[in-house]
Amino acid sequence: MRSKTALGHVRGLGSAKTGAHHWWLERLTSISTLVLFVWFFVSILRLPDLGYESVTTWLRSPLNAVPMLLFILSTFWHIKLGMQVVWEDYIHESTKVFAITLTNFLVIGVGALAFFSVLKIAFGAEAQ
Template identity: 45%
Template structure:
């Protein structure tokens, strides 16, 4: 044995990048953080469009609302808005839960429930939009 191996040290077989990958609260590295930003950026124009549309539809009848969503552009934007909204909501609520719920089992249950509810509400919105729009 050489003197070098006797000195206090830690054997690291993995590269620093390998160690960093998969870290973070979701164990998916930076994907969660990045997708939260991507959906946020998408929601700025989509949200503006939605606000303008909904304000124009104040007090609208079902026919007027159906006619609006039946346009291919409206329907596509609506579907994009729904997908971005519920994905952004799921990611955001997960961070809130991770920050305040520290008991592991309760945290897993809460995060799963939020994920399930986000998907379910998103599906109801998508199916409804398609049903009236197509």
């Protein structure tokens, strides 16, 4: 039986050198999402009504469309980062890669749909 020191026992089980970066990205996206959510909430409250015409007219302004696109990007990026941590911490190895891959596809797909919808309204395409 061979005895190991504490350092020898944990060698190879430490940081993968990306944890701090991931942690900072989560914090930055949460702050940006919060700031953009406050902007969105205040902007919506200032509209005369929430009818289709009012909202689409509001979203056609570049001063509203650009922050809305940033809000979508920040929100979906934050969801991706957060769910990745959940899957890494609480899912068994056999399904972890599948769960992370599925989450990435869903986040990219739904985020792209939201992004495209804002661009369609911002550039004046009529609803069909």
